Amino acid sequence: MNAVIVEDESLIAEEMQSNIASVAADVQVLDVLPSLKAARKWFMNNAEPDLLFMDIRLSDGLSFELFDQFTLQCPVIFCTAYEEYAIRAFKVNGVDYLLKPVQEDDLKKAIDKVRSMKESRSFIPGDLQQLVQYFSNPALAKAQYKERFIISSNNKWTPVETKDIAVFFKDNLNYVYTFNGDKLIYDFSALEEIEEVLDPNLFFRANRQAIININSVHSVKPHGNQKLMVQLKQPLKLEVDISREKAPLFKKWMDR
Structure with missing residues (x-):
């Protein structure tokens, strides 16, 4: 299969190419397109590939804008930092997603899914357009994010607005730090649970211990x-590490 990658972070694109070569020797990457402008030019001069790996948020806009100009029939695997629950609602056969940083197992499963679809000559459902419309309408996505958390302490419940939370931190205990310096114990079993209900434009999963505003x-x-x-x-007295793998995503998240 021939593939094209649409990704504006060079390190992520290089890692994607390396991972593809590792898990799917039959997939040949024809080109890496670092922007919407480059992608538009490429599709104007080339036949569409067998498979397309596509980031959602590029430096010059949303990659979904390509669908407004080109009728793409090839399977698309979205590579995104968006939260899993939002994608899950629109997941369809023949179109998969990979959460950054990309894991090889997830990549292999996604490519195997596309390969199986092609062997059975399945078509990509029209729900792809629904996915495009969903991410093109921030109001739809924002409506699903959690607006407040109920913190239980001293035999009472206290509502804390999500926008007032600076950090979710998991240590021996699980904490919520607010912007005014309060450190509150909040009962959750995994940061993944919290990550799924937060606006990814406002919060970033920094590492295994912290999600920061x-x-x-x-x-x-x-x-x-x-x-x-x-x-x-201040008044927070915290420093948070960002791993090498997540550093490019963090830079993009901050610079928008």
Whole structure:
């Protein structure tokens, strides 16, 4: 199969190419397109590939804009930092998604799914257009995000607005830090549960321990082996590591 990657982060694109070669030797990457402009030019001069790997948010717009100009019939595997629950509602046969940073097992399963679809000569359902419309309408997505959390302490319940939460932090206990410096114990079993109900434009999964609010970031500095160290605003006395793999995603998340 011939494939094209639409991805504006060069490190992520390189890793994707390497992973594809590792898990699917029969998939040949024809080109890597780093922007909407480059993608438009490519599709105007080339036949569509057998498979398309596509990031959602590019430096010059949403990749879904390609569907307004071109009628693409090839299977699309979306590579995205959007939360899993939002994608799941629109997941259809022949169109899969990969959460960044991409895991090889997930990549292999997605490619196998496309290969199986082609062997059975299945068609991509029209729900792809529904997926496009969903992400093109921020109001639809925002309506599903959690607006507040109920914190139980001292035998009482206290509502905390999501926008007032600076950090979710998992240690021996699970904590919520607010912008005014409160450190509250909140009962959740995994950060994945929290991640699914947060607006990805506002919150970022920094590492295994922390999800940070974009408005809590005071400064960012390099921290060895292409990692980043995020210093949070006062009165929070926290520093949060961003891994090498997530550093490009974090930069894109901040720079918009």
